Amino acid sequence: MEDKILNEGKVLPGDILKVDCFLNHRIDVPFLLEMGEEIARLYKDEPVNKILTIETSGIPIAFAAAQYMNVPVVFVKKSKSGNISDDVYSSRVASFTRKNVYDAVVSKEFLNSEDKVLVIDDFLAKGNALTGLIDIINQAGATLLGCAIAIEKGFQGGGDELRAKGVRVDSLAIIESMTESSLSFRK
Amino acid sequence: MEDKILNEGKVLPGDILKVDCFLNHRIDVPFLLEMGEEIARLYKDEPVNKILTIETSGIPIAFAAAQYMNVPVVFVKKSKSGNISDDVYSSRVASFTRKNVYDAVVSKEFLNSEDKVLVIDDFLAKGNALTGLIDIINQAGATLLGCAIAIEKGFQGGGDELRAKGVRVDSLAIIESMTESSLSFRK
Numbered sequence: 392m393e394d395k396i397l398n399e400g401k402v403l404p405g406d407i408l409k410v411d412c413f414l415n416h417r418i419d420v421p422f423l424l425e426m427g428e429e430i431a432r433l434y435k436d437e438p439v440n441k442i443l444t445i446e447t448s449g450i451p452i453a454f455a456a457a458q459y460m461n462v463p464v465v466f467v468k469k470s471k472s473g474n475i476s477d478d479v480y481s482s483r484v485a486s487f488t489r490k491n492v493y494d495a496v497v498s499k500e501f502l503n504s505e506d507k508v509l510v511i512d513d514f515l516a517k518g519n520a521l522t523g524l525i526d527i528i529n530q531a532g533a534t535l536l537g538c539a540i541a542i543e544k545g546f547q548g549g550g551d552e553l554r555a556k557g558v559r560v561d562s563l564a565i566i567e568s569m570t571e572s573s574l575s576f577r578k
Numbered sequence: 579m580e581d582k583i584l585n586e587g588k589v590l591p592g593d594i595l596k597v598d599c600f601l602n603h604r605i606d607v608p609f610l611l612e613m614g615e616e617i618a619r620l621y622k623d624e625p626v627n628k629i630l631t632i633e634t635s636g637i638p639i640a641f642a643a644a645q646y647m648n649v650p651v652v653f654v655k656k657s658k659s660g661n662i663s664d665d666v667y668s669s670r671v672a673s674f675t676r677k678n679v680y681d682a683v684v685s686k687e688f689l690n691s692e693d694k695v696l697v698i699d700d701f702l703a704k705g706n707a708l709t710g711l712i713d714i715i716n717q718a719g720a721t722l723l724g725c726a727i728a729i730e731k732g733f734q735g736g737g738d739e740l741r742a743k744g745v746r747v748d749s750l751a752i753i754e755s756m757t758e759s760s761l762s763f764r765k
Contacts, residue, residue, distance in 0.1 A: 411685065411687075411688075412687070412688075416653065416684075417688045418641060418653065420641065420645055420648075420650060424645070450605075450637050453605075454638045457605070458607055462607075463604055463606060464604070464605040464607060465603065466605065498598065500599070501598075501604045
């Protein structure tokens with residue numbers, strides 16, 4: 392993952408890491424399958440029965456991991472309408488990249504207190520999306536076993552805040568610092 | 579696919595077929611892999627080098643098919659901002675289900691005149707999204723080899739209009755008519 396980011400990623404102004412060429416617009420299928428296999432390996436001793444992700448770019452990573460773990464994926468929807476019905480769990484999330492606010496929404500039908508959940512997402516920056524997903528898992532009375540993330544921006548602190556609260560967070564790459572000309576990873 | 583729709587789908591008022599439990603919210607991974615394998619079989623004699631889909635629910639189907647075809651997936655983004663930059667192809671689409679209008683957008687970097695494209699999507703109703711994707715493929719000077727669709731609402735006519743224009747359209751199930759109590763397929 393670190394090589395992939397160094398070779399194919401681009402840093403844009405505003406602490407944006409663009410990995411459109413393999414993760415967020417064009418999907419490098421064999422690479423995502425490798426990521427999925429690695430996530431399955433990390434959680435092989437945990438009784439995960441459901442993967443929860445959030446649209447859009449988390450979906451193919453979650454799908455890849457689910458193939459190796461033999462569990463279904465539920466993807467949380469982003470709703471901007473503000474009309475939340477009774478048959479869903481929802482949590483308000485402020486997006487760092489898009490600079491907007493949305494409701495993360497999941498049907499009650501697809502998440503319940505029996506579920507042992509692995510959360511998968513593409514990026515972890517300030518942790519706002521993950522915090523919303525964890526809120527939803529708590530509302531459902533489900534058990535959170537951990538969060539597997541493709542790329543964590545370690546310097547934004549969201550991952551470490553979650554770890555400090557006792558949440559298991561596994562990131563395939565953790566960026567310690569980045570500028571338009573350099574990028575370093577946490578070892 | 580027909581059995582899956584009959585067993586797990588729900589018809590809602592307004593000609594909406596809800597298949598949230600395996601396709602649009604909860605993802606039944608083994609079933610989507612079967613769909614992907616079937617799509618790969620249908621296009622095994624075509625020189626497809628790229629799969630184009632549109633967020634969100636097309637992505638896991640495209641990802642599944644891509645594994646069997648050894649090609650990358652590019653997913654077209656839905657933008658509501660109306661701010662279209664020079665480095666993308668875009669096409670205005672009116673959504674049947676959501677009753678809104680968006681710009682379908684793809685970076686020029688990820689689609690070019692060398693590409694031989696298979697389009698994959700979850701639903702085909704009036705064909706508005708597909709028409710937008712085909713417009714984008716034409717703008718890029720790429721070649722469209724066909725469209726593979728999970729569920730076509732045959733009674734809304736979009737698929738047959740495209741076929742009449744010479745576009746290859748393969749749908750895994752074509753619904754001929756549906757009401758809240760009955761559903762019939764085109765044979």
